[in-house]
Each structure stands twice: as structure tokens, then as C-alpha cells.
Amino acid sequence: MSDKYDALKLDNQLCFPLYACSKEIVRRYKPFLDKIDLTYTQYITMMVMWEHKSISVKDLGEYLYLDSGTLTPLLKTLEKKGFVTRTRSKEDERVLIVEVTKEGMDLREKALEVPAKMGACVRLSAEEAKALYGILHKMLNSMEE
Amino acid sequence: MSDKYDALKLDNQLCFPLYACSKEIVRRYKPFLDKIDLTYTQYITMMVMWEHKSISVKDLGEYLYLDSGTLTPLLKTLEKKGFVTRTRSKEDERVLIVEVTKEGMDLREKALEVPAKMGACVRLSAEEAKALYGILHKMLNSMEE
DNA sequence: TACAATTCGATTGTACACAATTTATTAGCT
């Protein structure tokens, strides 16, 4: 019933459902995010912008677990769409400050329906959601070494 | 303490830690997978190949939640590396049969250490791992509509 | 004050992901 290769079976992986679930959920977001002209990564970036208004690329990357290779082109796209501005810091020219524009803040109103609509897609009980949230954050913290 | 925008805060998202966790874990796999010349996606593809030996691209995609747009180039890479062959089915020329080669099966031996090494990276208790596994599979099932 | 080390963002290159379209083949229907 069990052999030495059991640990290499897809069904026995913990990481694979995590990876698959993550992708499926992002796919579920797409129809709602299309309406406000954002991709999922742009959406979570805007979440940070809505809260912080002004932030460096470095700090943004730490919140989002993304590096400049991903953020630089993404922020240029958001700038082109008019949702953020990108300006070098006066105090330290190495630092690039990202700031949310009025259009970016206006988008927040339209984005309000996204979490509501998505909530209906992910059918988990309150206890399951809480357990999942706790375990994922524990994993993330343990991985920041 | 709470406002109408609470649902749009990164900290209140359930999907974001899922997305971040998934990426971080894939990043953790990299050093181990580099040793056997596979990316993470190629690794889970080989897991299916090790179990099934022979399978169509369509069935492979259903196991992995991936479509031909991702699988076609990935399988061509695995073919170039000598781990699989790609042949049209005699019964139905539309179907492409992927088969694992001897080199592909040999790789399984070298891959055995990967789950062992990764287990040490993901510091979860047995109960947490089991709960996570259950919740993720419930989500995946509920999303297959 | 020189200057080596560090930091920050941008760039480059590789590899996914997935929607949308295309092409070839097969199945279903009359």
C-alpha cells in the first residue's frame, strides 16, 4: 500500500494545493478586477497604496513579498493608468517614492465590491477561514528567518 | 477603529497570504530542485509522470490545474532534457501522449531527497498540516463548480 | 576626506500562467 516514493506523489503534497488554490483564486478575481482595470498583483499593490498613500518601492516590496524586478514594470503600468506617481526622494536619490493619485483613491470606491463578490466564491466557514489565516501567517513568519 | 474600507486592507485578505505563501514555498524549493535540473512546475509535472508513466496533455492539465498554454512549452523543455517523450495518439490524432523515459524515471531516485529537505523548511505541526491540507482541498473542490 | 561596502531601483534573461485564437481532427446528427 505504501512505497518509498509516497512522498513524491502529488496527492501527498502540501505545497501543491497551496499553489493550485492560489492560482485558482487569482483566476476567480479576474472578472471582478477586469471591471476596475487591474490585475491581481496591481490590485494588492493598490491595497497598500490606499492605506499608505506614499511609500518607497522597497517598503512596498516588503509588504507584498515582491522585488523590484516585478514592481518596476508594474508600477510603471499603474503610473500610465494614472493611479500612482513615481518620484525620486529628495533626501535619498536612490529611493523611489510611489504616491497614490486622486484617480487612484477614486478607484477605491469602485474596488469596494470586489471583496464582497469574492467572499461568495470562497466557500469556507468562519472557523475554517480563521484557521487557514492563522496557519498561513505562521508559515509566512517562519519563512522570513 | 473600523471603516468601510476594512475589507480592502491587505491584512484582512485571506487570498493574499495564500498567494504569498505559495510563492515563498516555491522559492524555497528552488535550491533543491536546481540540483535535479527542474523548476517547480516541471517538478510537479514529473510527479504525475512518475505515477502515471503515460498520460495525455489534457489529463495532465487536469491534475495540475494548468492549460496547454503553460504545458506545451514546459513539456517541450522536459523532452529536450530527455525526461519525457511526446507522441500523437494513434487512436486520436488530436491527443498528444506524454511518456516518461528511463532518464525520467531515474530522476525519481534523485528527487527523493526533495520532500525530505522541504519538510524541514515548512515548520507546521502535524495537526496544522492536516487542517491546512483539508481546507485547501475543500476550496479546490468547491471551485471546480 | 578617500574609498570600500552597502543600498536601492532598474535591467536582463528565463520560465511560468492564462485568456483568446487558430488548426487539425473527431464525433454527432440528419
Next chain:
DNA sequence: AGCTAATAAATTGTGTACAATCGAATTGTA
């Protein structure tokens, strides 16, 4: 049999991800 619909991969185009490297600016230190 003839034609339409459906199916399976491949292709195209856009957008991440991330390692590695680069270049400019700043810091720490002798």
C-alpha cells in the same frame, strides 16, 4: 456520406515572478 459542432494542442500576447547583474547614490570606516 455530408456537414456542423465539439475537442485537443499549439500559438499569440500580456503580465507577472525572480535570480543575477548593473549603476548611481549613500554610508561606514580607516
